Amino acid sequence: MELNILKNSKDEIEVEFESLTIVEILKVYLNKDSSVTFAAWKRKHPTEKPILLVKTKGKTAKKAINDAISSITKELDNLESDFKNLK
Numbered sequence: 001m002e003l004n005i006l007k008n009s010k011d012e013i014e015v016e017f018e019s020l021t022i023v024e025i026l027k028v029y030l031n032k033d034s035s036v037t038f039a040a041w042k043r044k045h046p047t048e049k050p051i052l053l054v055k056t057k058g059k060t061a062k063k064a065i066n067d068a069i070s071s072i073t074k075e076l077d078n079l080e081s082d083f084k085n086l087k
Contacts, residue, residue, distance in 0.1 A: 006051065013061035016051045023050045029068035035059045 001022065007014040017023045023041045030039035038055040054061045 004049075008062070010060050011056045012054070013065070014051055014053050015065075016049050018049055020050050023052050025072060026052060026065065026068055029071050030054055030064060032071075033064055033067060036064050039064075 002018055004016040005013065006016055020041075020043075027039050027041055030036045033056075035056050035058040036054060037057050038053065041050045041052045043050045054064060056064050059067075
């Protein structure tokens with residue numbers, strides 16, 4: 001997956017993604033993090049790529065995104081394991 005970092009500072013980051021689905025899932029998980037003060041995506045037109053904006057307090061914005069990705073990955077691994085155990 002290709003992404004483009006548009007703005008990057010310690011407590012704020014803007015990232016352009018190719019997939020609206022990924023951006024929406026990340027937004028949901030980021031908003032569960034107490035150190036994230038703002039997480040939302042935007043796009044000017046449906047033909048354009050979505051841009052995720054994350055603002056944090058207490059940890060870096062990159063760390064918050066990495067934590068969200070780790071949580072998503074862990075939950076998907078658990079789901080896969082549960083599915084494989086079904087008979």
